[in-house]
Amino acid sequence: MCVGGTVHTRPLHKGASVMPYKKPSTPEEKEGAREASQAITQELMARIDTCAQRLAEQLGAGASDELLTFMRFSARFHTYSLNNQVLIWLQAPEAAHVAGFHAWKALGRTVKKGSKAVRVLAPLVMPDHEAPPVNGKPAQKVVGFKYSSIFADYDTEGDPLPSAAFMVVQGGDDGTRALLRSLTAACPVPVRWEDGEGRGAHGWTDGGQIVLSREKCQGEPAHALRVFFHEWAHVSLHFQGAGKRAEDLPDRTTRELEADAAAYVLSSVYGVEATAAVADYITHWGGNAEKLHGSMTRIQRAVSSILGALEEQAEVMPQAAD
Structure with a gap:
């Protein structure tokens, strides 16, 4: 994994080029x-x-x-x-x-x-x-x-290439707030804002709803978008209601890491950069290639599921303010 439908080089060997194909006969x-x-x-x-x-x-x-x-x-x-x-x-x-x-x-x-x-x-x-x-x-x-x-x-x-299904945030905070409103409409569970201290977290989910802290998130819309995607990733990845058995779930540190990584990918689609802390946190995967590949496979499935839901909503999304 070093570093695919959607119409989406170092070639292997010499690579395959476009040429007439002769089907084997003997x-x-x-x-x-x-x-x-x-x-x-x-x-x-x-x-x-x-x-x-x-x-x-x-x-x-x-x-x-x-x-x-x-x-x-x-x-x-x-x-x-x-x-x-x-x-x-x-x-x-x-x-x-x-x-x-x-x-x-x-x-x-x-x-x-x-x-x-x-x-x-x-x-x-x-x-x-x-x-x-x-x-x-x-x-x-x-x-x-x-x-x-x-x-x-x-x-x-x-002919011209297909246009992107997702808009990139424009217009700063106002554009991001408009985007967040449209994204929450596509979420499979209710999303609500919580006033006061609540749980003391920026956001949380029990698998049946997503709650965002107005006090901690609303002043920084880009952060609210990341928190929203983090919690939606949890819903997709880590709750039994999504077809997961408790005994099959990874430990809490890995669950948080997977949700954070998924949020990083999802936010980047819309032109919202993750904080430097995300890069530091991701190193917790350490040097275990098998564990990394297992987590990345789960993250890919969650991202694909979430972006699939958002693609269905894309044509009715309001455009961000210029």
Whole structure:
């Protein structure tokens, strides 16, 4: 994980470029193609693991800059899995959008001749006869992965690129307050302001509502936005009502870290920077690559869920004041 749908380079090997494709026909050609595909898939997985270990080592040494850079980048590709976000970052760190060859064509854009593909992982699925049907259809299970090719926006030409679904805060505090009002309308649980000391926190949630402290948050709208996203991340990540069992939840420190990291990503989507304290706090992941990857996977799912809800609301969001 060093540092994807939404139309969202150091190439692997020499990279795949746009050229006529000859489908294997003989048994030998098919076997050779299968082995080549497996080799590329294994290389992609190895790059993810190597990057995860490097980031964990950096965190163990107290450095969080690269992880924070990746987290901001990942928000552009929230419909992709964490591993594919990493692969996009490694191969196309300047991409604003990526899509497959035919998806770009459907948008009125063509991939430039000679462009290098960005390789990501796609699951291999088969029927799961031991699981109950899903929506009347046989259940499926993932049995492995294969690679697929997508292309970055800068390697295409044609019709204008899709506009961003999310606005960036403009107009200072007034714009941020307008944004916060529109965002709370998309939240799946009620959001209310609390007067007085309350719990003494900037915000809190019990999974059924989000409460923001008027005294601690209202004077600084950007901070209120971060607190709101922090609590919404808790709702998505850490409550049994969201399908979580108490015994499966991480410890309190990790829960706070995951909520803070999700809030950092979500705030960055809207042009609101996190405080320096967030970077210091994130180093608490230390040098444990497995723990880091587990938390980042949960964070990616929460961010994807929240941004999905906000995308549904985006077309009715009021514009921030200039």
